[in-house]
Amino acid sequence: MNPPITCFLIDDDEDDQEIFALALKKVSSSIACSFADDGTDALRKLQQDETFTPQYIFLDLNMPGMNGKQCLSELKKIxxxxxxxxxxxxxxxxxxxxxxxxxxxxxxxxxKPALVSALSNQLAELILNRQDS
Structure with a gap:
């Protein structure tokens, strides 16, 4: 049995967070998802809890303050x-x-697709294929 999967979504849009969570639940109810509202929030959460190591990080590009590219550069340093x-x-x-x-x-x-089902399919392909390998 595979260990539980944890995803970390960094996105400033609450609606997009909700859609992402719905899509993940369609993939598997055992996938946990944590959220950060922007790059600064994400880095703070990762620094405060050094045991938090998600299996996947999903990162929006267009966010206020620290944008996705800046956040990506900082995440790669951890x-x-x-x-x-x-x-x-x-x-x-x-x-x-x-x-x-x-x-x-x-x-x-x-x-970001328009339909939750399209996102679920993309996430399933990404996560489940990686789990099988």
């Missing part, structure tokens, strides 16, 4: 997250954003 995939989760589908975030160390890029 040793315990060295093997944690950081997937960009954004409304952007610009190839420039995909390339820049890959260069900064992002493991993947998901453009």
């Amino acid at each position: 040793n315990r997250l060295q093997h944690t995939p950081i997937i960009i989760y954004s409304t952007s589908s610009e190839s420039k954003d995909v390339q820049e975030t890959q260069q900064l160390g992002a493991s993947g890029f998901i453009t």
Whole structure:
């Protein structure tokens, strides 16, 4: 049996957080998800609880204060997250954003879909395929 999966979504939009949580529950009710409202909040949570090591981090690009690219750079400096995939989760589908975030160390890029079912399918493919390997 696989250990429980923990995801960490960093996104300033509460509606997007709720949609993400719904999509994850459709993938598996055993997946836990924590949220941060922006990059600064995420880094604070990770620094305050050094035992918190999510299996996946999903990161929005367009946030106030510290944007997603800046946050990604800071996350990559945290040793315990060295093997944690950081997937960009954004409304952007610009190839420039995909390339820049890959260069900064992002493991993947998901453009926010309009339907919860489409997001569930993308998350299932990402998480369940990785669990099988």
